[in-house]
Each structure stands twice: as structure tokens, then as C-alpha cells.
Amino acid sequence: MQYAPAALEVAAGDTVVWQNTDIVPHTVTSKGWNSGPIAAGASWKKVMRARGVVAYHCTFHPTMVGTVTVR
Numbered sequence: 679m680q681y682a683p684a685a686l687e688v689a690a691g692d693t694v695v696w697q698n699t700d701i702v703p704h705t706v707t708s709k710g711w712n713s714g715p716i717a718a719g720a721s722w723k724k725v726m727r728a729r730g731v732v733a734y735h736c737t738f739h740p741t742m743v744g745t746v747t748v749r
């Protein structure tokens with residue numbers, strides 16, 4: 679029930695992969711994009727192109743929050 683690491687720093691153009699190692703579905707949701715449900719054991723990836731701090735959360739579990747800082 680948490681993103682690990684909750685704060686990540688990457689370079690513009692890097693691909694970030696979220697792996698769901700939990701037993702329930704989660705999402706990675708931000709302004710303008712949404713993974714949709716990521717099933718237990720599945721993963722989802724996104725190329726981070728825009729520089730800045732991107733905050734995201736899980737639509738199912740509002741306490742799950744994270745950031746990706748794109749440099």
C-alpha cells in the first residue's frame with residue numbers, strides 16, 4: 679500500500695516502470711495521464727519527457743502518493 683521509493687529522480691527521456699508487488703490492484707495517476715488498474719504482479723511504464731516534479735497517486739488508495747522529479 680505504498681510506492682517504493684515514493685520519491686524518484688530521473689533524467690528527461692527515462693522510462694519509469696512501476697511494478698505491482700502487492701496482492702491488490704493499484705494505479706499510477708497524475709494530471710493528464712493514468713495507468714488504469716495495474717493488477718497484482720503486473721507492471722506499467724511511462725517515458726518521462728517533461729521536466730519538473732510530477733506528483734501521482736493511486737485512485738483506489740488516496741494515501742498512496744509519490745513524485746517523480748524529471749531533470
Ligand SMILES: [Cu+2]
Nearest residue numbers: 704736738739
Ligand atoms: Cu492503490
